[in-house]
Amino acid sequence: MSDYAIREVSAGDVVACHAIEQRCFRPEEAASLKVMQQRAACFPEGFLVAEKGEKIIGFLNSGATHDEDLSNDRLKSCDSHDGTGPNLVVFSVAVHPDSQGLGVAARLLRDFLNRARLLEKKAVMLLCQPELVPYYARFGFRHLGPSGSRHGGVAWHEMKIEF
Ligand SMILES: CC(C)(COP(=O)(O)OP(=O)(O)OC[C@H]1O[C@@H](n2cnc3c(N)ncnc32)[C@H](O)[C@@H]1OP(=O)(O)O)[C@@H](O)C(=O)NCCC(=O)NCCS
Numbered sequence: 755m756s757d758y759a760i761r762e763v764s765a766g767d768v769v770a771c772h773a774i775e776q777r778c779f780r781p782e783e784a785a786s787l788k789v790m791q792q793r794a795a796c797f798p799e800g801f802l803v804a805e806k807g808e809k810i811i812g813f814l815n816s817g818a819t820h821d822e823d824l825s826n827d828r829l830k831s832c833d834s835h836d837g838t839g840p841n842l843v844v845f846s847v848a849v850h851p852d853s854q855g856l857g858v859a860a861r862l863l864r865d866f867l868n869r870a871r872l873l874e875k876k877a878v879m880l881l882c883q884p885e886l887v888p889y890y891a892r893f894g895f896r897h898l899g900p901s902g903s904r905h906g907g908v909a910w911h912e913m914k915i916e917f
Pocket residue numbers: 778779846847848849850853854855856857858859860861881882883885886889
């Protein structure tokens with residue numbers, strides 16, 4: 755049995771999540787505190803945190819959309835979030851460096867995929883760096899190939915899981 759819990763975000767968690775976002779992503783890639791607050795407010799059902807004691811050690815956030823085009827950077831903002839959309843787009847998965855390699859992201863992902871099924875979503879999509887393609891494939895994501903997105907000035911790969 756693990757010593758941390760996965761739960762839906764609350765407003766008071768976002769500063770800690772943002773600190774992890776900043777530790778885990780380069781400045782060009784990391785979402786701002788304001789964007790993360792919007793994500794938590796717009797779609798808390800798609801924003802999960804891993805909590806150990808009183809401390810947030812990782813998180814996953816997402817939005818819902820009717821769009822199928824992952825290279826659309828507009829998807830990352832709440833402007834294009836539509837809770838009725840059948841597709842979920844994962845924006846960030848990040849685990850504090852002190853807690854990496856212990857299966858925290860795996861639990862966040864499994865819990866998130868279960869919740870997506872319960873919400874009767876059709877698919878979950880994400881963009882990742884090429885080295886993480888095999889990792890997401892473990893959870894059933896299919897590699898769709900390189901993405902047109904140049905977010906943060908780097909190459910991304912599209913992955914999708916359909917239910
Ligand atoms: C990727 C990340 C979320 C994984 O979190 P985690 O809780 O450590 O993941 P798990 O413990 O479930 O799985 C660890 C496995 O992830 C894979 N992995 C993690 N980072 C990797 C990398 N940079 N390259 C290749 N594989 C990687 C490995 O298979 C690793 O297995 P190992 O511990 O045996 O080496 C975490 O490393 C992180 O926050 N990284 C920085 C942010 C990031 O890149 N997020 C993903 C955006 S798409």
